[in-house]
Amino acid sequence: TVKGINLENIFEMRKIDDALKLMDLVKRRKRAVVVGGGLVSVETAEAITKKGGKVTIIFEEDEILSLIFDDYIGRMIRNKLEENGIEVVSSSKIEQFYGINRVEAVKADGAIFPCDFVILATGVKPNTELAREARIRLGKHDGIIVNKRMKTEADNIYAAGDCVEINDFITNQSIPFQLATTAYREGEVAGENVSGGNRSIQDMVSNVCVKIFDIELASVGITCRDAVKNRIDVLQSNVETEDKIRYFPTKKKLWTSLLFNKKDNRLIGAQFAGEKAAVWGDFAALAVLKMMDIDELADFNTSYSPAVENFWTGITTAARRLRSSRENIS
Amino acid sequence: TVKGINLENIFEMRKIDDALKLMDLVKRRKRAVVVGGGLVSVETAEAITKKGGKVTIIFEEDEILSLIFDDYIGRMIRNKLEENGIEVVSSSKIEQFYGINRVEAVKADGAIFPCDFVILATGVKPNTELAREARIRLGKHDGIIVNKRMKTEADNIYAAGDCVEINDFITNQSIPFQLATTAYREGEVAGENVSGGNRSIQDMVSNVCVKIFDIELASVGITCRDAVKNRIDVLQSNVETEDKIRYFPTKKKLWTSLLFNKKDNRLIGAQFAGEKAAVWGDFAALAVLKMMDIDELADFNTSYSPAVENFWTGITTAARRLRSSRENIS
Numbered sequence: 299t300v301k302g303i304n305l306e307n308i309f310e311m312r313k314i315d316d317a318l319k320l321m322d323l324v325k326r327r328k329r330a331v332v333v334g335g336g337l338v339s340v341e342t343a344e345a346i347t348k349k350g351g352k353v354t355i356i357f358e359e360d361e362i363l364s365l366i367f368d369d370y371i372g373r374m375i376r377n378k379l380e381e382n383g384i385e386v387v388s389s390s391k392i393e394q395f396y397g398i399n400r401v402e403a404v405k406a407d408g409a410i411f412p413c414d415f416v417i418l419a420t421g422v423k424p425n426t427e428l429a430r431e432a433r434i435r436l437g438k439h440d441g442i443i444v445n446k447r448m449k450t451e452a453d454n455i456y457a458a459g460d461c462v463e464i465n466d467f468i469t470n471q472s473i474p475f476q477l478a479t480t481a482y483r484e485g486e487v488a489g490e491n492v493s494g495g496n497r498s499i500q501d502m503v504s505n506v507c508v509k510i511f512d513i514e515l516a517s518v519g520i521t522c523r524d525a526v527k528n529r530i531d532v533l534q535s536n537v538e539t540e541d542k543i544r545y546f547p548t549k550k551k552l553w554t555s556l557l558f559n560k561k562d563n564r565l566i567g568a569q570f571a572g573e574k575a576a577v578w579g580d581f582a583a584l585a586v587l588k589m590m591d592i593d594e595l596a597d598f599n600t601s602y603s604p605a606v607e608n609f610w611t612g613i614t615t616a617a618r619r620l621r622s623s624r625e626n627i628s
Numbered sequence: 629t630v631k632g633i634n635l636e637n638i639f640e641m642r643k644i645d646d647a648l649k650l651m652d653l654v655k656r657r658k659r660a661v662v663v664g665g666g667l668v669s670v671e672t673a674e675a676i677t678k679k680g681g682k683v684t685i686i687f688e689e690d691e692i693l694s695l696i697f698d699d700y701i702g703r704m705i706r707n708k709l710e711e712n713g714i715e716v717v718s719s720s721k722i723e724q725f726y727g728i729n730r731v732e733a734v735k736a737d738g739a740i741f742p743c744d745f746v747i748l749a750t751g752v753k754p755n756t757e758l759a760r761e762a763r764i765r766l767g768k769h770d771g772i773i774v775n776k777r778m779k780t781e782a783d784n785i786y787a788a789g790d791c792v793e794i795n796d797f798i799t800n801q802s803i804p805f806q807l808a809t810t811a812y813r814e815g816e817v818a819g820e821n822v823s824g825g826n827r828s829i830q831d832m833v834s835n836v837c838v839k840i841f842d843i844e845l846a847s848v849g850i851t852c853r854d855a856v857k858n859r860i861d862v863l864q865s866n867v868e869t870e871d872k873i874r875y876f877p878t879k880k881k882l883w884t885s886l887l888f889n890k891k892d893n894r895l896i897g898a899q900f901a902g903e904k905a906a907v908w909g910d911f912a913a914l915a916v917l918k919m920m921d922i923d924e925l926a927d928f929n930t931s932y933s934p935a936v937e938n939f940w941t942g943i944t945t946a947a948r949r950l951r952s953s954r955e956n957i958s
Contacts, residue, residue, distance in 0.1 A: 479932045479939070500927045507931040514936055576937040577907040580930045581914060588918045597830045600910045601837040602809045606844055607906040609809070 302395030307415035311342050320417070324349045327414030331404045333392055334419035335359050337366075337508055340375070342417050343384050344510060354385040354413070356406045362386060366506055366517035370536045370555045371571045378513050387411075424461040424474055437463040441474040446498040448488035456492050458484035467501040467587060468520050468566050469528050475502060505583040507576035516579025519567035519586045522557060531560035532567075533592070535616040541573040543604045552578070554612030556595075558620070563591040570612065578612060585613075596621045632725030637745035641672050650747070654679045657744030661734045663722055664749035665689050667696075667838055670705070672747050673714050674840060684715040684743070686736045692716060696836055696847035700866045700885045701901045708843050717741075754791040754804055767793040771804040776828040778818035786822050788814035797831040797917060798850050798896050799858050805832060835913040837906035846909025849897035849916045852887060861890035862897075863922070865946040871903040873934045882908070884942030886925075888950070893921040900942065908942060915943075926951045 302308075307323065309316055320342070324330070328351050332343045335357030343353045355362070361372040362379065376386050390407040395416065397403070404411045424441040435451045437443045441463030448456050459481040463472040475481075480502060490497045507516040525532045535556045542549035550573040557567030568582035585595060595617035602609045610618070632638075637653065639646055650672070654660070658681050662673045665687030673683045685692070691702040692709065706716050720737040725746065727733070734741045754771040765781045767773045771793030778786050789811040793802040805811075810832060820827045837846040855862045865886045872879040880903035887897030898912035915925060925947035932939045940948070 477932075479929055482939075483927060483929060500924070500929065502929060505929050505931040507933045507936045509933065509935040516931060574904055574907050576931055576933070577904050577911065580937075580941070581907065581911045583929065583931070584911065584914055584918070588914070594830065597813060599809055599813060599830065599832060599835050599913065601835040601846060601848075601906055601913070602807075603837045603839065603906070605839040606837045607910075609812075611910070 300392055300394060302397065302401070305395050305397045306400040308395060308401050308418065309416075310418045311338055320346070320415075321349065323415050324351045328352050329413045330354070330415055330417065331356060331411050331413040332417045332419060333357070333404075334421065335362050335364060335388070336419060336421060337363065337506070339417075339419035340379070340510055341508065342419060343379065344382075346417075347382055347384055352383065354387060354411050355379070356387045356390050356392060356404065356411070358389065358391050360389045362388065364521075364523065366504075366521065367515070367569055368522045368534075368555060368557075371515065371553060371569045374513070374553065374571050375510060375515065378511055382511055422460060422476060424463075424476075426461055429457070429461070437472045439463055439472075439474050441472075443472065444484075447491045447496070448484055448499060449491065456488040458488040464499065464502055466520075467503045469524070471528075475504065477504075477506065479505070501587060503583045503586045505579055507579055513571055514573070514575040516568075516570045516575040516582075518569070518579050518582040519557070519565070521567055521569075525557065525566070530566065533558040533560050533563070533620055535620040537612060537616045537619060539608065539610065539612045539615050541608055542606070543608055546604060549608075552612045554578070554616050556582075556613065556616040556620070558592055563593070564589050565591070565595065568613070582613065592617050592620050592624075630722055630724060632727065632731070635725050635727045636730040638725060638731050638748065639746075640748045641668055650676070650745075651679065653745050654681045658682050659743045660684070660745055660747065661686060661741050661743040662747045662749060663687070663734075664751065665692050665694060665718070666749060666751060667693065667836070669747075669749035670709070670840055671838065672749060673709065674712070676747075677712055677714055682713065684717060684741050685709070686717045686720050686722060686734065686741070688719065688721050690719045692718065694851075694853065696834075696851065697845070697899055698852045698864075698885060698887075701845065701883060701899045704843070704883065704901050705840060705845065708841055712841055752790060752806060754793075754806075756791055759787070759791070767802045769793055769802075769804050771802075773802065774814075777821045777826070778814055778829060779821065786818040788818040794829065794832055796850075797833045799854070801858075805834065807834075807836065809835070831917060833913045833916045835909055837909055843901055844903070844905040846898075846900045846905040846912075848899070848909050848912040849887070849895070851897055851899075855887065855896070860896065863888040863890050863893070863950055865950040867942060867946045867949060869940065869942045869945050870938060872936070872938055876934060879938075882942045884908070884946050886912075886943065886946040886950070888922055893923070894919050895921070895925065898943070912943065922947050922950050922954075 330346050330351050330353045332339050332355045346353050362376050392406050394405045429442045435443050442457045444462050460476045463474050466473050487497050487499045505518050540549040552572040555569040559566050565585050570578050600611050660676050660681050660683045662669050662685045676683050692706050722736050724735045759772045765773050772787045774792050780787050790806045793804050796803050817827045817829045835848050870879040882902040885899040889896050895915050900908045930941050
């Protein structure tokens with residue numbers, strides 16, 4: 299554990315009381331350090347900035363939100379944060395918190411960051427105390443192991459939510475999803491089975507959206523970093539498109555990054571930034587679940603009307619570009 | 629052919645010159661009758677209205693855009709047109725055009741509509757003159773019959789675009805799609821095969837979007853009317869949802885109508901009006917193509933973030949409502 303972590307004004311962002319405390323603090327004290335490079339960290343940094351605070355985000359990874367975004371969109375997010383006055387300090391490990399009673403500075407990677415308060419947002423661990431006591435088996439990531447019916451390995455005991463690991467459709471690895479959307483669906487399945495039903499959880503593809511300042515973001519499936527870890531060779535296609543045809547004055551931009559498995563050309567990841575990113579994320583999540591490949595996505599018949607949707611969309615454009623480059627090589 | 633149809637100022641909306649003529653006419657003459665209840669009719673009526681004209685739309689069907697929308701959204705479209713001062717006359721057949729040289733009135737179903745000009749927008753027929761001369765076989769709808777490679781039944785002759793019929797994925801009937809999006813994809817396939825390639829057209833699900841005044845619309849697959857014609861028993865679910873969680877002030881409405889085949893619970897049609905209708909249409913088109921059923925859509929893991937996308941979307945809400953009502957019955 300890091301020295302000084304018990305100083306006053308160092309806290310997590312878990313409950314409503316934490317948010318109320320933050321809102322109160324930021325009225326009087328302005329300099330914040332947010333530790334961690336994930337969604338909670340970024341959303342908290344934005345909230346503090348909007349309340350007039352000055353934020354430094356410090357994290358160990360080499361890019362912000364690197365668990366769900368690769369560099370094409372990751373850089374865009376970093377720029378968006380910096381544009382809004384947030385200092386982004388990557389590849390940096392917290393060494394110590396300084397202060398007498400209250401925190402006064404953070405030391406990270408040899409540098410000192412003076413601050414009035416610190417938010418810790420370094421991720422959550424499955425709460426498995428009860429499961430351990432009951433000697434229920436846990437997985438590689440310390441989440442409770444459950445089957446498709448959300449039953450643990452103990453008779454008549456079911457589990458759902460942030461404490462469990464479920465199977466990731468792409469890697470076929472058991473991982474903690476820890477999202478409200480998956481937790482709800484797991485809870486429904488567990489609840490129905492506990493009360494005598496027989497229902498299974500659907501194959502799960504990671505599907506996350508978030509808004510950072512004015513930019514909508516979505517991430518689906520796995521990233522390039524995940525692919526390397528899982529020894530999957532990939533083809534990537536990054537494109538910038540507009541949501542309406544070029545002569546429409548109200549057109550807006552969308553950045554799309556698609557990731558295909560090089561072995562079978564199937565879609566395994568998709569990242570979006572900009573106009574309607576979240577719904578395109580849902581579309582991509584369905585395409586991943588249905589194991590669509592480059593050709594199928596390139597030829598998919600999206601709708602078109604000048605005032606509504608462009609002739610080619612981010613997904614069809616990205617798939618078509620990859621197909622052309624492949625044809626030019628062969 | 630209708631009497632008086634050759635009078636001046638009665639014309640179609642096919643080419644740029646037609647649009648220029650209309651823009652010029654509407655500066656001086658204000659009262660327009662638009663004949664037909666399809667997309668071209670509605671878009672032309674809106675354009676005339678925005679240029680200061682006063683429009684009456686007259687068509688034979690009992691609701692506007694009834695080829696692609698059922699009543700839930702059809703009524704909404706009619707209201708939108710009427711709100712904007714357009715008179716909508718349904719179930720009415722044109723009997724005669726009156727006038728000396730120029731058109732002065734339209735008689736439809738016994739009623740007289742005085743007007744300064746008339747736009748005919750009653751649909752297009754496949755142009756198959758060349759095919760007939762070459763004795764190439766045509767289909768039930770007078771479109772050229774082609775196989776998956778876009779080859780006609782004559783050796784070395786390919787066809788693509790508004791003149792052909794292709795197979796509809798849901799009904800398995802050969803129909804003329806007559807959309808820019810399908811024409812482009814057909815052209816690519818025909819072109820590649822003509823130049824020695826070997827490519828097939830993807831299974832085609834109808835997927836159309838349009839904006840009428842401030843409301844975005846999308847229609848996918850078949851309608852209830854189509855289902856009746858094809859003797860398919862259906863389950864329908866109509867829901868009104870908001871794109872963001874209830875406490876978000878910028879939330880906007882979406883109306884969703886899903887149509888499932890009663891036999892196997894598979895999605896065969898979807899209609900949307902409102903926020904992000906077109907992209908949800910693309911999502912639904914993919915769901916139809918992948919033969920998703922009520923349960924699979926009810927459990928599908930859409931993404932969620934308060935500032936971006938609601939916990940339940942139009943599609944998941946509609947599918948879940950149908951599932952609950954079914955469970956309550958059984």
